[in-house]
Amino acid sequence: xxxxxxxxxxxxxxxxxxxxxxxxxxxxxxxxxxxxxxxxxxxxxxxxxxxxxxxxxxxxxxxxxxxxxxxxxxxxxxxxxxxxxxxxxxxxxxxxxxxxxxxxxxxxxxxxxxxxxxxxxxxxxxxxxxxxxxxxxxxxxxxxxxxxxxxxxxxxxxxxxxxxxxxxxxxxxxxxxxxxxxxxxxxxxxxxx
Amino acid sequence: xxxxxxxxxxxxxxxxxxxxxxxxxxxxxxxxxxxxxxxxxxxxxxxxxxxxxxxxxxxxxxxxxxxxxxxxxxxxxxxxxxxxxxxxxxxxxxxxxxxxxxxxxxxxxxxxxxxxx
Numbered sequence: 001x002x003x004x005x006x007x008x009x010x011x012x013x014x015x016x017x018x019x020x021x022x023x024x025x026x027x028x029x030x031x032x033x034x035x036x037x038x039x040x041x042x043x044x045x046x047x048x049x050x051x052x053x054x055x056x057x058x059x060x061x062x063x064x065x066x067x068x069x070x071x072x073x074x075x076x077x078x079x080x081x082x083x084x085x086x087x088x089x090x091x092x093x094x095x096x097x098x099x100x101x102x103x104x105x106x107x108x109x110x111x112x113x114x115x116x117x118x119x120x121x122x123x124x125x126x127x128x129x130x131x132x133x134x135x136x137x138x139x140x141x142x143x144x145x146x147x148x149x150x151x152x153x154x155x156x157x158x159x160x161x162x163x164x165x166x167x168x169x170x171x172x173x174x175x176x177x178x179x180x181x182x183x184x185x186x187x188x189x190x191x192x193x
Numbered sequence: 194x195x196x197x198x199x200x201x202x203x204x205x206x207x208x209x210x211x212x213x214x215x216x217x218x219x220x221x222x223x224x225x226x227x228x229x230x231x232x233x234x235x236x237x238x239x240x241x242x243x244x245x246x247x248x249x250x251x252x253x254x255x256x257x258x259x260x261x262x263x264x265x266x267x268x269x270x271x272x273x274x275x276x277x278x279x280x281x282x283x284x285x286x287x288x289x290x291x292x293x294x295x296x297x298x299x300x301x302x303x304x305x306x307x308x309x310x
Contacts, residue, residue: 020309021261035308042305046280060310075310079302080276085262091309189265193212 006111007099007143015174016061016158017068018091025089025176032173040163049124050136050146050159058136058159059171062150065090066182070152073185083187089178095158098144098169103135104156112138120151144169199240202249206231208256212266213273215288222292224248251296258303278302 003009020028028035040057047053048060062068073084102108109116118124118131136159139146144167145160162169180186209215209223221228224245233239241249263269272278273288280302281290287299 018309021307023261024308039308042301042308043310045301046305048310072309076306079278079280079306080272081262081268081306083264086264187264187268189263189268191265191267193260193266 005099005142006101008102008147010095010098010100010170013094013096014063016063016093016095016160016171017065018059018061018093019068019072019084019088020091021085022087022089022178025091025178028091028173029176036162036171048159049129049132049151050148052133052136055137056140056161057163058145058161061093061158061160063147063156063158065092067150067153067155067157069182069185071150071157073181074152081187084181084185086180086186087178088181089176091176092174094172094174095160096170096172098160098167098171100143100158101135101139101146103146103148116149120149122151140164199246200237202241202246202253203234205249205252205256206235209252212256213259214266214270215273219288219292223252223288223296225294248296251300255296255300255303258300258307262303262306280305 024035036059039059042057043051043059044054044057048058051058060071062071068090072088076082076084101112103112103114103116103119106116109119112135114131114135118128121128124132135146140161144162144164145158147156147158149155150157160169160171161167162171206220206224209220210217217228217231221231224231224241225248226245230239234241259269263272274286277283277286281287281298290298
């Protein structure tokens with residue numbers, strides 16, 4: 001339950017997922033802190049729905065593995081790449097402490113003065129993107145991330161701000177496994193490297 | 194730098210041309226020289242200077258990333274020549290960005306995707 005600050009404490013630890021290239025899974029395995037730090041820096045330079053370009057980065061995670069696949073597929077598509085490479089990897093992390101804004105439902109959105117439709121717009125227009133960035137700026141001031149609905153499916157994403165000042169987030173590497181993309185997600189090539 | 198090391202670096206030029214289907218003029222522009230300079234390097238009549246060698250190293254890194262992120266060279270070729278990624282501003286192809294001297298921007302985008310976005 002959210003406190004008066006509008007934030008929810010991480011109670012029992014829960015899992016979070018990202019899909020990535022196996023080389024970076026190896027990096028995360030060797031030094032999770034380095035992986036997170038460098039990923040935040042890379043994300044800050046390009047920006048994202050909850051990370052205004054050039055201001056700060058977010059570590060985008062999902063509460064379900066299938067959502068993480070859908071999100072990375074979308075990320076590739078936005079950059080002009082249809083489908084995912086033959087081999088990817090699933091990184092499983094555990095959120096063990098911290099506090100976050102829960103804007104998964106209408107009540108949470110009302111609390112944070114944001115429209116649910118802005119959060120789930122498949123291709124957000126300028127006003128919707130502005131609303132998401134305003135939410136991100138506010139949440140990052142006081143919290144370690146937010147739980148929000150995925151624009152890709154019916155599940156939940158959790159962008160995190162582990163480098164914010166006074167972060168209380170405890171995020172640990174749990175496991176990583178190399179995997180082929182789900183059926184229908186893989187690229188189709190006519191040539192071999 | 195040894196002759197063999199430079200020769201190894203120059204192999205990326207043939208890979209860009211043969212596997213990714215880039216014309217020699219494009220390859221030369223990416224490295225920041227003219228075509229005749231590329232041919233002098235290939236025939237070992239001259240060697241790349243430090244700035245060009247840096248770009249050759251960046252191209253080697255990019256080729257490795259392309260091989261991880263694309264199932265085949267046809268897909269990488271199409272992306273480089275025809276797509277306009279949002280992460281590069283949405284108005285230029287990766288090839289155009291590289292020809293403008295910013296291989297680093299294309300590399301950064303590919304690394305970001307490899308990290309999972």
